[in-house]
Amino acid sequence: MPNSTDSAAKNPLLHAGGLPRFDLIQPEHVVPGIKQLLAELEQDFARLEQTAAPSWHAVVEPLEHLNDRLGLAWGTVGHLMGVKNSDALRQAHETVQPDVVTFSLRVGQSQPVYRALKALRDGPDWPSLDATQQRIVTSLVRDAELSGVGLAPAEQERFNAIQAELAECATRFSNHVLDATKAFSLTLTGRDDVAGLPQSSLELAAQAARQAGEDGATAADGPWRITLDGPSYVPFLQHGRRRDLRERLYRAYVTRASEGELDNTPLLQQILRLRREEARLLGFESYARLSLASKMAPSVEAVEQMLEELRAASHPAAERDVEELRVLAREAGAPEADDLRPWDVAFWSERLRESRFAYTDEELRPYFPLPRVLDGLFALTGRLFGLTVRPADGETTVWNPDVRFFRIFDEAGAEVAAFFLDPYSRPAEKRGGAWMDECVGRAPGRRPVAYLICNQVPPVDGKPSLMTFGEVNTLFHEFGHGLQHMLTDVERPLAAGIRNIEWDAVELPSQFMENWCYHRETLLGLTGHYESGEQLPEATFRKIEASRTFRAGSDMLRQLYFALTDLALHHGYDPDGRETPFDVQHRIAAKTTTIPPLAEDRFLCGFTHIFGGGYAAGYYSYKWAEVLSADAFGAFEEAGLDDPAAIARTGRRFRDTVLALGGSRHPMEVFAAFRGRAPTTEALLRHSGLLRKAA
Numbered sequence: 001m002p003n004s005t006d007s008a009a010k011n012p013l014l015h016a017g018g019l020p021r022f023d024l025i026q027p028e029h030v031v032p033g034i035k036q037l038l039a040e041l042e043q044d045f046a047r048l049e050q051t052a053a054p055s056w057h058a059v060v061e062p063l064e065h066l067n068d069r070l071g072l073a074w075g076t077v078g079h080l081m082g083v084k085n086s087d088a089l090r091q092a093h094e095t096v097q098p099d100v101v102t103f104s105l106r107v108g109q110s111q112p113v114y115r116a117l118k119a120l121r122d123g124p125d126w127p128s129l130d131a132t133q134q135r136i137v138t139s140l141v142r143d144a145e146l147s148g149v150g151l152a153p154a155e156q157e158r159f160n161a162i163q164a165e166l167a168e169c170a171t172r173f174s175n176h177v178l179d180a181t182k183a184f185s186l187t188l189t190g191r192d193d194v195a196g197l198p199q200s201s202l203e204l205a206a207q208a209a210r211q212a213g214e215d216g217a218t219a220a221d222g223p224w225r226i227t228l229d230g231p232s233y234v235p236f237l238q239h240g241r242r243r244d245l246r247e248r249l250y251r252a253y254v255t256r257a258s259e260g261e262l263d264n265t266p267l268l269q270q271i272l273r274l275r276r277e278e279a280r281l282l283g284f285e286s287y288a289r290l291s292l293a294s295k296m297a298p299s300v301e302a303v304e305q306m307l308e309e310l311r312a313a314s315h316p317a318a319e320r321d322v323e324e325l326r327v328l329a330r331e332a333g334a335p336e337a338d339d340l341r342p343w344d345v346a347f348w349s350e351r352l353r354e355s356r357f358a359y360t361d362e363e364l365r366p367y368f369p370l371p372r373v374l375d376g377l378f379a380l381t382g383r384l385f386g387l388t389v390r391p392a393d394g395e396t397t398v399w400n401p402d403v404r405f406f407r408i409f410d411e412a413g414a415e416v417a418a419f420f421l422d423p424y425s426r427p428a429e430k431r432g433g434a435w436m437d438e439c440v441g442r443a444p445g446r447r448p449v450a451y452l453i454c455n456q457v458p459p460v461d462g463k464p465s466l467m468t469f470g471e472v473n474t475l476f477h478e479f480g481h482g483l484q485h486m487l488t489d490v491e492r493p494l495a496a497g498i499r500n501i502e503w504d505a506v507e508l509p510s511q512f513m514e515n516w517c518y519h520r521e522t523l524l525g526l527t528g529h530y531e532s533g534e535q536l537p538e539a540t541f542r543k544i545e546a547s548r549t550f551r552a553g554s555d556m557l558r559q560l561y562f563a564l565t566d567l568a569l570h571h572g573y574d575p576d577g578r579e580t581p582f583d584v585q586h587r588i589a590a591k592t593t594t595i596p597p598l599a600e601d602r603f604l605c606g607f608t609h610i611f612g613g614g615y616a617a618g619y620y621s622y623k624w625a626e627v628l629s630a631d632a633f634g635a636f637e638e639a640g641l642d643d644p645a646a647i648a649r650t651g652r653r654f655r656d657t658v659l660a661l662g663g664s665r666h667p668m669e670v671f672a673a674f675r676g677r678a679p680t681t682e683a684l685l686r687h688s689g690l691l692r693k694a695a
Helices: 004-010 027-051 056-083 087-108 111-122 131-146 153-183 199-211 230-239 243-254 265-281 287-292 300-331 342-357 361-367 370-385 469-486 508-518 520-526 538-549 552-570 581-592 621-639 644-659 667-675 682-687
Strands: 185-188 224-227 388-391 404-409 415-424 435-440 449-456
Touching: 027 056, 027 087, 027 111, 056 087, 056 111, 056 131, 056 435, 056 449, 087 153, 111 131, 153 265, 185 199, 185 243, 199 224, 199 230, 199 361, 224 230, 230 243, 230 342, 230 361, 230 449, 243 342, 265 287, 265 552, 265 581, 287 300, 287 552, 300 342, 300 552, 300 581, 300 621, 342 538, 361 469, 370 388, 370 469, 370 520, 370 644, 415 469, 435 469, 449 469, 469 508, 469 644, 508 520, 508 538, 508 621, 508 644, 520 538, 552 581, 552 621, 621 644, 621 667, 621 682, 644 667
Parallel strands: 415 449
Antiparallel strands: 185 224, 388 404, 404 415, 435 449
16 A cells, blocks of 8 residues: 555645645645545545454444545545635546545445444443443444445345435536526626615626726726626615616526536436435435435424424515515605515515615725624634634645634643635635535544635725625624534534534524524624724614614515525425426415516526535424524523623533534534523524514
């Protein structure tokens, strides 16, 4: 077997120990590095199969080691696919991805390992294992069964072919969305074309024009380049007065990746077909039932019941929201007042917000420069969890000069974790959205490290990155994910941090952190005008607080539209039948939208959460976990949000349970350990202003 030390010296992707060498890793390292690593792991796994015995030391620890080595290298490749995408990296990823899938299936379908794990679970040594070990073994047995370990040889061969094709389809789907997003732009030259746009959007549009070759572009005189990237697209729909241009941009967005070489329609059909076949091979009626076999929710029916309860509460409120927009548009003499279309909703919603709360997101931006927001976020981390976050820029290599590095220390001054922060949009190479991922997981003698990725407006014309309130929420959300990864006390890698946590519970800490954006002391502590340093005025905070329930019915209904569409496509839908996925979408839209989508709407072709990511038959998880997170924040409300000592005590309990226990316990058990009872929907509906008052 090749010496791993020599391997690391020759290939930085196989760098043993420490953090990835982002200054050295290039696309050309991926194919030889991953192939070499897989060859080494194959030999290690062959030895494990020969020696597998029903004991923790003989079977689980070797699996941890294999999982860790592959995760470190392949995880780095996956990370770079998200933040530093290129044609060369894509080609390398596509070349070796089938080999990674094949090896993962070989591990999951190993009969000797499966027999050893089952014998351990059913044998005399079981009582000697602690609760974390027992949960890990139980999960490994379940995962092996869901990986086809019990299938007959011919069925297993087909199952494996499905997995390889699904992985390839998901990668192509995501790449198509990225390419389609990059391919579209509007170059505007007249002041009327950009009327209504805030200064930050004009600056970003001029910068985009310069990057596209318009060397003389300025925010004042243009030309301006508008794209489908979030920081460009969203403000244009919110503020652009040219209705025809809003329509053009909106239509381009909801038809992304639905035409020509980038058309994802065949891919999403094939993905749904393959998932249904996979589920049936494993004995499940639908892919949704297969998906929920490893989630917190007990059944598809339980999910449908929860979603319907929320839909019934939010739909009437969403209808009232739309009527308010019509009234406002009518008062303004707008011709669209009696025919509001999807590209009008964001525009008139912002006008209503301005009239009702007398502030705009753009007016808030100067008070939320990223450095000040980070200071406030880290101060909250100290108050809640007794931790100190310190900059450590320059102490490790990064993949882009804008990326920052931080270390986290506990009350005793000991370092407990670290994280990278990549905050800015780079549409040419970085996928949209925001996410947290593992860089390094916790293990004995090793501290966890996280990636925190956002896509906010970068610094423009010498100004710092000025954030919208929504971007502040997003940063808090991803930091919550990061905290669960970084603050785990679990030393066993297969259950540390976010590992082994049921998918529909993993959003709990992230959505919990968002609640603090509406807490007075916290929010004011995030602010400082980038020029004067002045804190956000108290009166403005009160307006933000009051706006929390603004259009809450519409916002919830939108998420339910996505969740119910996802569930319907994976439960009951026949990919080979007469109904198309878009028929399903419009059928669900009939009860979850107040303004119907366009007939040509193809948002499913850009729905990377379920066709390119891990949320298939699981998009409901956002609402499931939101119930948990709102109820968890309720504990702080009950303790007294203005009582620092009570907040610290409650925060410590949250840290010691939700953040520390990771996947070592069932999430309902973890929640009950923190809250003292099972969760209820009361707090979520109350926070959303949708709780029906008793007669």
